[in-house]
Amino acid sequence: MMDDISISIKEVVLDYPLLKEGKRFIKERLTKRFKAKNNMFRALDGLSLDVKKGDVVGLIGPNGAGKSTLLRMIAGILPPDEGEIKTRGRVGLLAGVGAGMQGNLSGIENIELSGSIYGMNKQEISDSMDQIVEFSGVGDFIYQPVRTYSSGMKARLGFSISAHIKPDILLIDEVFAVGDGEFGKKSKEKISELINGGATVVMVSHNMVLIKELCNRVYYMEQGKIKSDSDVESALDKYSSMGK
Amino acid sequence: MAIRVHRGGGKGAPSLFSGPGLVFRNVWEHSTLTRHMVKKDIKLAYHGTFLGYLWTLLEPLLLTLILYALFVILRGTSDEYLPLKVMLGILFYGCFSKTMAMCTNALIANSSLINQVYFPKEIFHVSIAGYQLYRLVMSLLVIIPMMIWYQIMPTIYLLLLIPAILGISMLGIGFGMIASIVQVRIRDVSQLVNVLLRAGFFISGVFYGAEHVPEKWLHIHLLNPIAVYIEVSRVAVLGDMGVIGFNHILYALVISLLFMLIGMGIFKSFESRMVKYL
Numbered sequence: 001m002m003d004d005i006s007i008s009i010k011e012v013v014l015d016y017p018l019l020k021e022g023k024r025f026i027k028e029r030l031t032k033r034f035k036a037k038n039n040m041f042r043a044l045d046g047l048s049l050d051v052k053k054g055d056v057v058g059l060i061g062p063n064g065a066g067k068s069t070l071l072r073m074i075a076g077i078l079p080p081d082e083g084e085i086k087t088r089g090r091v092g093l094l095a096g097v098g099a100g101m102q103g104n105l106s107g108i109e110n111i112e113l114s115g116s117i118y119g120m121n122k123q124e125i126s127d128s129m130d131q132i133v134e135f136s137g138v139g140d141f142i143y144q145p146v147r148t149y150s151s152g153m154k155a156r157l158g159f160s161i162s163a164h165i166k167p168d169i170l171l172i173d174e175v176f177a178v179g180d181g182e183f184g185k186k187s188k189e190k191i192s193e194l195i196n197g198g199a200t201v202v203m204v205s206h207n208m209v210l211i212k213e214l215c216n217r218v219y220y221m222e223q224g225k226i227k228s229d230s231d232v233e234s235a236l237d238k239y240s241s242m243g244k
Numbered sequence: 245m246a247i248r249v250h251r252g253g254g255k256g257a258p259s260l261f262s263g264p265g266l267v268f269r270n271v272w273e274h275s276t277l278t279r280h281m282v283k284k285d286i287k288l289a290y291h292g293t294f295l296g297y298l299w300t301l302l303e304p305l306l307l308t309l310i311l312y313a314l315f316v317i318l319r320g321t322s323d324e325y326l327p328l329k330v331m332l333g334i335l336f337y338g339c340f341s342k343t344m345a346m347c348t349n350a351l352i353a354n355s356s357l358i359n360q361v362y363f364p365k366e367i368f369h370v371s372i373a374g375y376q377l378y379r380l381v382m383s384l385l386v387i388i389p390m391m392i393w394y395q396i397m398p399t400i401y402l403l404l405l406i407p408a409i410l411g412i413s414m415l416g417i418g419f420g421m422i423a424s425i426v427q428v429r430i431r432d433v434s435q436l437v438n439v440l441l442r443a444g445f446f447i448s449g450v451f452y453g454a455e456h457v458p459e460k461w462l463h464i465h466l467l468n469p470i471a472v473y474i475e476v477s478r479v480a481v482l483g484d485m486g487v488i489g490f491n492h493i494l495y496a497l498v499i500s501l502l503f504m505l506i507g508m509g510i511f512k513s514f515e516s517r518m519v520k521y522l
Contacts, residue, residue, distance in 0.1 A: 012252070013252065014520075016520055017520065017521060072359070073250070075361075075362050076248060076250060076362040077358070077359060077360070077361070077362045077519060078516075078519050078520055079250050079251075079252075079257075079516040079517060079519070080250060080251070080252045081252055082252035083251075083252045084249065084250070084251050084252065085249070085250045086247055086248070086249050086250075087247070087248045088246075088247050088248075089246065090246075091248070091362070093360065093361065093362070095360055100354075100356075100357040100360075100361065102284060102288065104287075104288055104291050104292075105284065105287065105288070109284075109287070112280055113280045113281070113284055116274070116276045116277035116279075116280045117277060117357070117361055117363055118361060118363075119274075119277075119363065120276075121276050122276045125276070
């Protein structure tokens, strides 16, 4: 792996099983056992991609193109069925923020828990505690159980935690819709700050204005493949002609 | 900077033999996470109840009362230590069955988390076992007033509680890891585990001592490591080896260690392939 490459993806294939509820029962299982191979959905189809250190890559394309799946594979959550993925450094995924939050624990306790889930050690958590609390803007509610939070507050706290894990590779899956207008702006600034800090970024978004503003390379994905060159214009062209 | 590689198919998965080593290393490297998970379980266990921690003691005490009454009504007994023995049986079996049952559902119950953050999934199992271990130790404190009541002097045998406690956790975590992997594909497993745990309750000598087991069945009874651990806990408190020998203890520990290592091996080589089924 070359030194300036942050993420190297080689010919990656991923099949998702299609679970039809009926098949879960024993009769169908026994009779249709051997046809099981057909019940796969190919989410990624021999995709290759190299991302240089410090690049900000945008992934665009229709729903179900495999963008989020690709992010989760880079994050190491899903192993590929074929091919190989290499990453250099700590990987952080911002997606569906608020995963693993416990309603009955206070905000502080949730920061400790989620922070450690994201791989921060005790020192890192206590160092960034104040920043996380302040950035989330939930104020004195931080001592209250998270179940008493409004959904916006919960999302803000979640985003705030994951934005402070200081990853080398930051993967972003549509999290800009977080919180009210004010917080939306703040979170965008935070992302820019992480980008400027030298993090390699891969982001999935349907917000073309944002993609144009932040990314230096953009890929258009469809049916588990990359269907465009790496330059921003050609990918956006593809996107705008989508479905025509 | 650390390079992480994920390869396709089974090629990337660790072998059965490297599994245990990986588990120990991951738990060590993620010790903060493990601690926080255990702490979370402790905090949430009796959240919102009036009696809180007291339930850790109250639950086994009430169960002991019921089972003791039942035993006396059905069999009649001259064994004055029976309540103490039943109590120990309930505490140890409870530790095993709760570890096992919670581990079986560990992956399913945390699927949304697993799908959003990458971290070693054995942390779930280890922290469950850690929490149940904590509960067992805390509830064993109830033994102290009981020993005073019976005027039992503590002996060196009391140290036998340590292998018994560790052994029963190893067994629970080993079985639990295997069950949790299979559970992802075949959701019937947790139902089966429930039935087996219920059956185990009756055959593991929870509410009767090994001396109540007919002679010809005794050696079969003591093939069950859980039964051995329960019996060992009674030996430890009463200071009398009874029908148990050190060979039984050694046997149970070896079996438990073996199952734990096998469980870890199986778990590590299948865990990441299971994610897309969650």
